[in-house]
Amino acid sequence: MTLLLLAGTGEARAIAAALAEMPGLAAVASLAGATQAPESLALPTRVGGFGGEAGFRAYLAENWIGAVLDATHPFAHRISLRTARICAELGLPYCQYLRPGWMPEAGDDWTWLADEAEAARHVPEGAVVFLATGRSTLERFANLQGRRLICRQIDPPSEPFPFADGEFLVGRPPFTVAEEEALFQRLGVDWLIVKNAGGAASRSKLIAARNLGIRVGMIKRPEQPEGCRVESVAAALDWVRGLA
Numbered sequence: 412m413t414l415l416l417l418a419g420t421g422e423a424r425a426i427a428a429a430l431a432e433m434p435g436l437a438a439v440a441s442l443a444g445a446t447q448a449p450e451s452l453a454l455p456t457r458v459g460g461f462g463g464e465a466g467f468r469a470y471l472a473e474n475w476i477g478a479v480l481d482a483t484h485p486f487a488h489r490i491s492l493r494t495a496r497i498c499a500e501l502g503l504p505y506c507q508y509l510r511p512g513w514m515p516e517a518g519d520d521w522t523w524l525a526d527e528a529e530a531a532r533h534v535p536e537g538a539v540v541f542l543a544t545g546r547s548t549l550e551r552f553a554n555l556q557g558r559r560l561i562c563r564q565i566d567p568p569s570e571p572f573p574f575a576d577g578e579f580l581v582g583r584p585p586f587t588v589a590e591e592e593a594l595f596q597r598l599g600v601d602w603l604i605v606k607n608a609g610g611a612a613s614r615s616k617l618i619a620a621r622n623l624g625i626r627v628g629m630i631k632r633p634e635q636p637e638g639c640r641v642e643s644v645a646a647a648l649d650w651v652r653g654l655a
């Protein structure tokens with residue numbers, strides 16, 4: 412049997428590196444192809460969507476997939492919900508690696524948002540807003556007109572900024588606290604909007620916001636699958652060892 416690792420996070424890369432060293436394990440990784448030049452993984456890797464539910468089912472069968480470890484991003488909930496449901500139906504072991512969400516600490520000034528559209532209820536007109544939420548969900552901020560929007564993305568933009576007052580900013584994580592502070596100061600950021608992705612690497616922007624007194628709009632996580640879930644790379648590897 413072959414283990415399928417659904418990747419797309421830094422932790423998935425760490426898991427792939429450890430799986431590649433696991434004796435007797437056959438494993439393959441999968442990336443959605445969301446970024447143009449992703450860092451390579453230590454496992455054989457297929458890239459691109461499976462072609463919907465039917466394509467995913469066919470992939471599982473054709474590649475003798477015997478278990479799925481899902482290490483996709485906490486906001487990539489469609490792939491997680493679908494995979495968990497199909498695996499349950501087929502009797503395939505499935506486990507989700509989900510890093511713990513962030514919680515505010517002393518000095519943080521966070522407003523919890525149910526979704527992107529809710530930001531407009533809190534962010535005043537004229538504010539400079541740094542969107543650390545990525546290009547793919549930028550359209551969801553259409554009701555934030557009257558504020559200056561800066562959207563950070565990994566790849567250079569392929570089209571003009573979709574709103575009247577705003578710009579794309581290209582940057583590949585991770586960023587240090589000092590880098591984030593310097594950037595936010597240079598741009599005169601009043602509000603930082605982030606998804607509650609969790610994880611130490613991307614927490615630096617939240618620490619920078621706290622240090623500079625910048626308000627944070629924290630988008631809550633979407634629904635996650637029920638069932639097997641681990642919160643650390645070590646626990647994910649233990650789950651794989653337990654499959655034998």
Ligand SMILES: NC(=O)c1ccc[n+]([C@@H]2O[C@H](COP(=O)([O-])OP(=O)(O)OC[C@H]3O[C@@H](n4cnc5c(N)ncnc54)[C@H](OP(=O)(O)O)[C@@H]3O)[C@@H](O)[C@H]2O)c1
Pocket residue numbers: 417418419420441442443445459460461462463464466467482483484486487488489490491545606
């Ligand atoms: N959402 C975020 O904020 C975020 C942030 C950082 C990284 N990512 C990564 O970017 C990828 C796409 O995120 P998303 O929010 O668009 O996901 P999504 O909404 O849950 O999934 C959309 C579609 O992308 C394809 N897909 C997602 N992950 C895949 C994988 N690992 N391998 C093959 N196909 C995959 C599937 O296409 P088919 O239906 O054709 O199979 C899926 O139906 C994920 O792998 C995620 O880990 C997402």
